[in-house]
Amino acid sequence: MNIKDQVVPRSMLMPFILITSCFALWGFANDITNPMVEAFSRIFSMGASGGTWVQVVFYGGYGAMAFPAALFIRKYTYKSGILVGLGLYALGCLLFIPASSIGLYPPFLIAYFIMTCGLSFLETSANPYVLSMGPDSTATRRLNLAQAFNPIGSLTGMFVATTMIQANLDPRGAAERATLLPEQFEAVKSHDLHVLSNPYISIGLVIIAMFVIIAIAKMPNKEESDHRLNLWGTLKKLFKIPKYREGVITQMFYVGAQIMCWTFIVQYGQRIFVRDGLTPQDLESGWLHIVDSLGFLSSDVSKVISSGQGVNGLSLGAGAHIAQLYNILAMFFFLVARFVCTFMLKYIQPGRLLQYLAIGGIILASGTIFIDGMNGLYCLIGVSACMSLMFPTIYGIALEGMGDDAKFGAAGLIMAIVGGTVLPKSQAWIIDLKQIGSMPAVNVSFILPLICFVIITIYGYRTVKRQAL
Known part of the structure; x- marks a missing residue:
């Protein structure tokens, strides 16, 4: 080779x-x-x-x-x-x-x-x-x-x-x-x-x-960049470039969406399992039996799974424990979808694929909000598959063709992870309201990830338009 x-x-x-x-x-x-x-x-x-x-x-x-x-x-x-x-x-x-x-x-x-x-x-x-x-x-x-x-x-x-x-x-x-x-x-x-x-x-x-x-x-000892590079001058130049400026903003909202979906799936599932417990239909789904057979469950939860009889309600701790197992399932879909989407990049432009994934995130986040019970939880799990390629795709689009300026440009995109501070805090405030009208507050709180996916969709759309021009 x-x-x-x-x-x-x-x-x-x-x-x-x-x-x-x-x-x-x-x-x-x-x-x-x-x-x-x-x-x-x-x-x-x-x-x-x-x-x-x-x-x-x-x-x-x-x-x-x-x-x-x-x-x-x-x-x-x-x-x-x-x-x-x-x-x-x-x-x-x-x-x-x-x-x-x-x-x-x-x-x-x-x-x-x-x-x-x-x-x-x-x-x-x-x-x-x-x-x-x-x-x-x-x-x-x-x-x-x-x-x-x-x-x-x-x-x-x-x-x-x-x-x-x-x-x-x-x-x-x-x-x-x-x-x-x-x-x-x-x-x-x-x-x-x-x-x-x-x-x-x-x-x-x-x-x-x-x-x-x-x-x-x-280890290889590379010369990282020109030591005379002016930090603020470089940043000023970078933020005049629309795809970079918008990329940093979009990355902030993506990271916020990712953290919210992977953090508050526990509260979302916990509410379901504490309120409804586990039905025999839940146990027949196979997923909980698999994790139980691998020894991943606490003894009290394992007894519920093994019985196959269901239970009317679980403690907060047991509910959180089982909800986290579904979070692991979401991460599994995320991992598989990353490889699938990487393959799809051979045939679909990055901006267009980002747009499609974000639209999928909007649809599934809507299901998480408006569909109560296990089907809503399955929608939330599906959101992870849509998020699979978003971070590296936004990263790549924003830095494409930046040359040596990409060194500080990359730092700006890493700094965008600060989006994980404000948005989850806002969602937690909504969750603590317990009930909003006739809807559970934890369901309503996922309006924030939905808004994030709208912003990502717009960035994907604008990327496609720029590439066409």
């Missing part, structure tokens, strides 16, 4: 594998954390809006560190940026040790913020680093290959959140915990915080090992 056609040259194979593993590591962090909104809300007896402070500080760290990370790798190297990212990631995880001992909410928020500052460094460094590991002609394919490992990490994070955290938390909700004596409440809270913290501490140790491996490994 001609070296120009190689996706990953042989000399770059080991560095590529090491950096690609980072894509899975930040996917793990993102999707073990989304279900923790419900967990913290239950542990500290807060509403959904209180739990979403996790999302505010988690995704706020991306916005805080994207441009500092870009400046850092411009002054030093991509490898240095990766190491700083891994170091902050590990530090944030290990801070769960004192946080769980203190037993208060703010120390956990500090740990999350430090951890996500590391993730921002990782994403800002790893994406262009992978692009540099081979010929320009295969750069996009190389990045797509690396990005394929991100949802694998996400699935692992969801699995750990379900089997190691939610399955072992005390199932009592806020109302039941309020009836406990102070010493009983503290004992339950202490138990739950240690259950929640242990996986983070374990991944922190894994990150330290990865830090050491990459630190001693021989």
Whole structure:
């Protein structure tokens, strides 16, 4: 094979594998954390809006560190940026040790913020680093290959959140915990915080090992960019380009939609399973039997599944646990759809495919709002398939033809992840209303992801029009 056609040259194979593993590591962090909104809300007896402070500080760290990370790798190297990212990631995880001992909410928020500052460094460094590991002609394919490992990490994070955290938390909700004596409440809270913290501490140790491996490994040492590049001048020039300016705005709304759909599917499903329980028809669907046979369920939920008799209602904890299993199913569809949509890009322009996927998201989000019960939950699961290729497609459209300016342009698109702070907080406020007219507030809250998909549709449409001109 001609070296120009190689996706990953042989000399770059080991560095590529090491950096690609980072894509899975930040996917793990993102999707073990989304279900923790419900967990913290239950542990500290807060509403959904209180739990979403996790999302505010988690995704706020991306916005805080994207441009500092870009400046850092411009002054030093991509490898240095990766190491700083891994170091902050590990530090944030290990801070769960004192946080769980203190037993208060703010120390956990500090740990999350430090951890996500590391993730921002990782994403800002790893994406262009992978692009540099081979010929320009295969750069996009190389990045797509690396990005394929991100949802694998996400699935692992969801699995750990379900089997190691939610399955072992005390199932009592806020109302039941309020009836406990102070010493009983503290004992339950202490138990739950240690259950929640242990996986983070374990991944922190894994990150330290990865830090050491990459630190001693021989890595390509590329000249990242012109050190005389003017940051503000470059940004000013970039934001005069419509496809980039609109791309950053669209990316903010996409990230907000993704986080809302993957976070509040737990509250959406929890309401269904606590209100309606599990019917024999639900049990006959096969999905819950599969996860039960693999040992993914807590013992009390497993008994319900094994009986096949259904149950009139579940505790809040059991309802959240089963809802998170459906979130894993949504991530599976996301992963499969990513490969399918990547294949479809051979035949459909990126802007047009983005438009089609966003229209699908609008239709399914509407079903999530207006269809109550399990069918509404299935619509919400289907939204994940529509989201599968949105982030990299928006990223690619916005940066196409940017040349060296793409270094800071990429940082702007990573900073757009800050969209994950405001929108989920707004949705949580709606959910805490409980009921809006005749409709459940959790159903109505998905009007926000629907609006996000409308904005993405417009960006796809405008991209197609620009390409036609």
